[in-house]
Amino acid sequence: MAHLLTLSVLTSILLAGYLLFRYGNIPHQHILVTISVLTAWCFSFLIVFTIPLDVTNTLYRQCLQEHNSNGLLITSPNLNNSHVEILPVAGTECQAPWGMIPDSLFPNLWRIIYWTSQLLTWLIMPLMQSYLKAGDFTIKGKLKSALIENAIYYSSYLFICGILLIYIAAKGVSLDWQKLKAIASSASNTWGLFLLVLLLGYALVEVPRSLWNNAIPGFTLQYAYFKVAKLNSSKAEAEENVEDVLESLQGISRTVPNNHQLRPCVETILRKVPTELLERAVRNYTRGGGSGGTSSIIPSEKALVRIHKQVIKSLQTLERSESLWSVQVENVFYLEDVSRNMHSQDRRFKSEFPPQRTQLGKIMYSPLIHWYWECFCKAHFFKMLFVLASMMSIMVVWSELTFFNRRPVLSIFANVINLAKYSYDFFTIELFSMIVLCYLFYCTYSTILRIRFLNLYYLAPHHQTNEHSLIFSGMLLCRLTPPMCLNFLGLIHMDSHIIKERILETYYTQIMGHMDVIGIISDGFNIYFPMCMLAFCLATWFSLGSRALNAMGFQQFLQNETIATELVQEGKDLIAREKRRRQRVEEALSRRRDPTSITNEYIAKYRNLSGSSIQAGGFGAHRTPTDGLLCDGERVGYATVSTSLNSRSSPLTVPRSLSEEINERFGLSTHVEIGFKGTANTFDRNETIESSENMERRIGSPPRDLFDDV
Numbered sequence: 001m002a003h004l005l006t007l008s009v010l011t012s013i014l015l016a017g018y019l020l021f022r023y024g025n026i027p028h029q030h031i032l033v034t035i036s037v038l039t040a041w042c043f044s045f046l047i048v049f050t051i052p053l054d055v056t057n058t059l060y061r062q063c064l065q066e067h068n069s070n071g072l073l074i075t076s077p078n079l080n081n082s083h084v085e086i087l088p089v090a091g092t093e094c095q096a097p098w099g100m101i102p103d104s105l106f107p108n109l110w111r112i113i114y115w116t117s118q119l120l121t122w123l124i125m126p127l128m129q130s131y132l133k134a135g136d137f138t139i140k141g142k143l144k145s146a147l148i149e150n151a152i153y154y155s156s157y158l159f160i161c162g163i164l165l166i167y168i169a170a171k172g173v174s175l176d177w178q179k180l181k182a183i184a185s186s187a188s189n190t191w192g193l194f195l196l197v198l199l200l201g202y203a204l205v206e207v208p209r210s211l212w213n214n215a216i217p218g219f220t221l222q223y224a225y226f227k228v229a230k231l232n233s234s235k236a237e238a239e240e241n242v243e244d245v246l247e248s249l250q251g252i253s254r255t256v257p258n259n260h261q262l263r264p265c266v267e268t269i270l271r272k273v274p275t276e277l278l279e280r281a282v283r284n285y286t287r288g289g290g291s292g293g294t295s296s297i298i299p300s301e302k303a304l305v306r307i308h309k310q311v312i313k314s315l316q317t318l319e320r321s322e323s324l325w326s327v328q329v330e331n332v333f334y335l336e337d338v339s340r341n342m343h344s345q346d347r348r349f350k351s352e353f354p355p356q357r358t359q360l361g362k363i364m365y366s367p368l369i370h371w372y373w374e375c376f377c378k379a380h381f382f383k384m385l386f387v388l389a390s391m392m393s394i395m396v397v398w399s400e401l402t403f404f405n406r407r408p409v410l411s412i413f414a415n416v417i418n419l420a421k422y423s424y425d426f427f428t429i430e431l432f433s434m435i436v437l438c439y440l441f442y443c444t445y446s447t448i449l450r451i452r453f454l455n456l457y458y459l460a461p462h463h464q465t466n467e468h469s470l471i472f473s474g475m476l477l478c479r480l481t482p483p484m485c486l487n488f489l490g491l492i493h494m495d496s497h498i499i500k501e502r503i504l505e506t507y508y509t510q511i512m513g514h515m516d517v518i519g520i521i522s523d524g525f526n527i528y529f530p531m532c533m534l535a536f537c538l539a540t541w542f543s544l545g546s547r548a549l550n551a552m553g554f555q556q557f558l559q560n561e562t563i564a565t566e567l568v569q570e571g572k573d574l575i576a577r578e579k580r581r582r583q584r585v586e587e588a589l590s591r592r593r594d595p596t597s598i599t600n601e602y603i604a605k606y607r608n609l610s611g612s613s614i615q616a617g618g619f620g621a622h623r624t625p626t627d628g629l630l631c632d633g634e635r636v637g638y639a640t641v642s643t644s645l646n647s648r649s650s651p652l653t654v655p656r657s658l659s660e661e662i663n664e665r666f667g668l669s670t671h672v673e674i675g676f677k678g679t680a681n682t683f684d685r686n687e688t689i690e691s692s693e694n695m696e697r698r699i700g701s702p703p704r705d706l707f708d709d710v
Contacts (some may be wrong), residue, residue, distance in 0.1 A: 001462065004053055004101070005050065005053060008049035008050050008053070009046060011045070011049060012043075012046040012049060013042055014044055015041075015045055016038055016042040017038065019035075019037055019041060020034065020041065020470075021463075022461055022462075023459050023461055023463070023465040023470065024037070024463065024465055025461065025465075026463075029467050030132070030467065032128065033132070033467045036120060036474065037470045037471060037474045038118050039116070039120065040117065040121070040125065040474035040475070040477055040478050041207070041473075041474060043113045043116060043481075044117065044478060044480075044481040045441075046113060046636070047481050047482065047485055048115060048441050048481065049434075050109070051433065051437060051485050051488065052430045052433035052434045052437065053101055053430070053490075053492060054106060054508050055099040055429060055430075055433050055489075056426045056429050056430050056433075057101060057103070057505055058505065058506045059421055059426065060094060060096060060100070060422075060426065061103075061504055062503065063094035063505045064094050065504065066488035072255075090251075091612050096424065097427070097429075098427060098430075103507075106508075107507050107511060110471075110508055110511040112509055114511060114512065117478040117481070117482070118185070118478070121475045121479050123473070124189070125349070125474055125475050126153065126475070127150055127469045128146075129151055129468055129472065129475075130146035131143065131146040132310075132468060132471070133309065133468060134146055134305075135307075135308035136305055136308075137265050137268055137305070137308070137311035160187075161187070161425050164183065168183075170555070185482075188482070189483040190483075191485075192484075193487065194598070195479065195480055196444065196484050196487065197529060197530055197532060197536065198531050199443070199444050199448070200440070200444060200536075200541070201533045201535070201536020202447060202536060202545075203443035203444065203446065203447045204393040204396055204443055204533070205393065205444055205537050205541050206447075207389055207393070207442070211382050211386040211389055212382070212383070212386045215378075215382035215383045215386065216379075217335070217339055217379070218339075219285075219339055220335060221332070221335045221336065221339055222301075223557055224328065224331055224332045224335050224556045224571070225567075225568045225569075225570075225572050226564060226567050226571055227328055228325075228328050228332055228574055229567040229570040230567065231321065231324055231328050232570075232571075232574055233330055234321050234324075235318075235321040238314070238321040239318060239319045239564075241316045241317070242286060242315065243276060243280075244279060245279035246278065246280075246311075247281055247284060247285055247288070248307060248310075249269060249270070249273070249281070249307055249311060250282060252307060253266050253270065254305070254354045255296070255297070255299065256298055256299070262299075262304060263300070266303045266304065268308075269308050269311055271313070272311060272315065273311065274315075274450050277315075297478065310632060320458070320460050323460065323462055323464040329575065329578055330645050332571075332575050333351075333352065333353055333607045334351075336352070337350070337351045337352060340352075340376050341371060341374070341375055342354050342585050343377070344371065346368060347372070347375075348368060349371040349375075350365040351365045351376060352569070353358045353582060353586075364681075370436070380400060389439075392436075392439045394434075395413065396397055396439070397533060397534055397537060398410075398411075399412050399414070399491045400491070400531065400533050400534075401531055401534060403490050403493070403519060403530075404490075409493070411491055411492070412563070413436060413492045414491065414493040417432070417433075417492045418493075420432070433488075433492070436488065436491075437488055440484055442486065443617040444484060447475050448473055448480075457469045457472040457473070459473055463693065482512065484564075485508065486509065486512060486529065489506060532583055543556075545559060555567060630664055657707060
């Protein structure tokens with residue numbers, strides 16, 4: 001019976017795990033960060049996937065209540081008075097929805113999901129985020145810094161809650177535990193609704209627009225050039241920031257002596273810096289004259305904590321910038337390939353820098369299929385998605401403007417649900433609710449994944465998102481998902497406190513509660529503020545926000561703007577430079593792989609000089625280390641002829657090695673017999689020095705044929 005709920009749970013876990021794997025770096029990030037972010041994302045997705053089941057369950061109970069002559073009405077004492085459990089009997093006209101879930105399961109499920117999400121988003125994850133950002137060197141110090149930072153953060157919320165409690169007490173409303181929970185949950189939902197309207201006002205226009213722009217290859221390529229130029233600026237800025245921070249760190253490192261108590265803290269910071277960057281910082285510090293004017297003042301522990309935070313932040317920013325630069329360069333190369341293949345006659349997709357693909361991938365996604373998808377089908381597919389997304393955005397905006405009107409029903413979503421409810425078509429209700437929620441889900445969450453808060457929190461793909469940004473995204477999802485679902489229930493007229501009509505409510509709204517104790521929020525903000533979504537959509541349509549940011553110096557991609565055109569041209573130049581660099585690398589690799597190239601001929605020639613065969617006038621197979629001095633040159637036969645003065649000389653027919661000649665000619669004349677490892681003429685320190693007569697007899701005329709080739 002509960003197979004749909006099981007499927008929703010599995011889908012939520014898989015989706016959250018995939019996104020965490022794509023954006024996070026699981027092997028290198030803290031295990032607590034992985035668990036908390038995975039839980040936050042999974043519970044947020046589970047709320048979205050389970051709301052349609054709660055809606056159909058509620059409509060089924062409403063059907064049984066309307067046909068109560070064929071059913072039995074039972075009120076449960078565990079929940080409030082709006083919770084009813086109806087047991088059907090034989091002969092009823094209401095058919096149980098596919099995948100019916102027991103009534104006792106929903107309340108406990110929503111309690112676990114909602115309050116766990118609230119605990120994560122308001123208490124655990126902010127503390128964890130502050131703990132990770134702290135630059136202290138001990139666990140106690142990190143916890144202390146996190147508590148102090150969050151105490152300042154929560155003091156503002158406590159001040160607002162105090163004002164609300166004073167307002168409620170002045171109204172003469174008695175407060176109990178249930179109303180306090182309702183105030184807490186509704187205050188959180190109100191804050192989430194404020195963010196939701198802002199994000200949806202942007203995404204409901206930007207999502208269809210981005211789909212249309214992706215269907216235009218020329219626009220996509222120009223925007224990619226623009227992003228390359230901006231990423232290059234960000235990368236250069238990150239490199240400069242790292243150099244400045246590491247230069248300060250180098251000065252501190254030279255100031256703190258090795259036997260000082262703060263030296264382990266300095267070593268902890270230095271271990272987090274890559275070796276290449278550290279060596280570059282040392283060179284820059286020495287070149288700048290910092291070594292001559294090193295201060296003798298030893299920094300305090302607070303100064304080390306501050307520089308530690310700066311090092312962590314700057315290195316993470318640099319790593320993310322370099323990774324995004326590489327990914328964007330590959331994307332531009334691919335878009336240029338698409339642009340070149342657009343007018344290809346043979347209809348085979350050809351890449352300038354073809355990626356490495358398996359044989360199965362080449363068969364399944366052949367160049368012919370690749371060309372038809374990229375150059376023919378993809379544009380039409382995105383245009384079709386643009387039409388569907390535009391229709392959904394228009395319906396969402398219209399329903400947000402009219403959902404509070406009960407008679408007549410103007411909300412499009414409410415009319416669709418009512419038509420399906422009259423015929424008790426629960427499958428259509430589940431499918432339609434899932435489509436609407438998934439679209440709201442995509443618009444909201446895609447905006448979160450792309451939003452950047454002054455480069456502090458940014459979800460970068462390809463495992464380049466730091467732990468702070470992951471925690472921040474988890475906090476946003478936990479705060480936005482409950483108000484988004486409550487807003488959807490209001491759009492389909494399933495919230496009795498909005499349409500002012502007593503109906504059976506979903507278990508979700510029963511657990512969430514209502515803000516009836518504060519009329520200015522329940523009757524004003526929660527109803528009329530979503531109407532401001534139209535204003536945000538119009539501002540996004542005319543790009544007012546982008547124009548304002550562009551005027552303040554934050555470059556935005558606006559067509560027919562001078563700064564955008566210059567950045568596009570700069571991106572083209574950067575890509576051309578990167579392309580030439582890669583071409584030089586590939587040419588060097590191809591020359592090494594080509595056996596007929598001149599370089600490989602020389603390599604083979606010198607490699608084969610050490611052959612084992614003995615040639616006339618050449619060197620023997622038994623070589624010594626000094627023989628390599630002559631083996632690397634041309635083979636010239638220096639046959640050493642035995643003289644009558646040398647009774648130990650080798651026969652004329654046997655060539656000798658260079659070490660033998662040196663030992664024979666100069667060893668005894670200098671009272672040292674030179675030997676080399678691996679030869680028979682090894683030097684023996686205990687050998688008796690021969691008499692002077694023998695030495696005089698060994699000194700003869702210069703050897704023959706030594707310079708005959710000159």
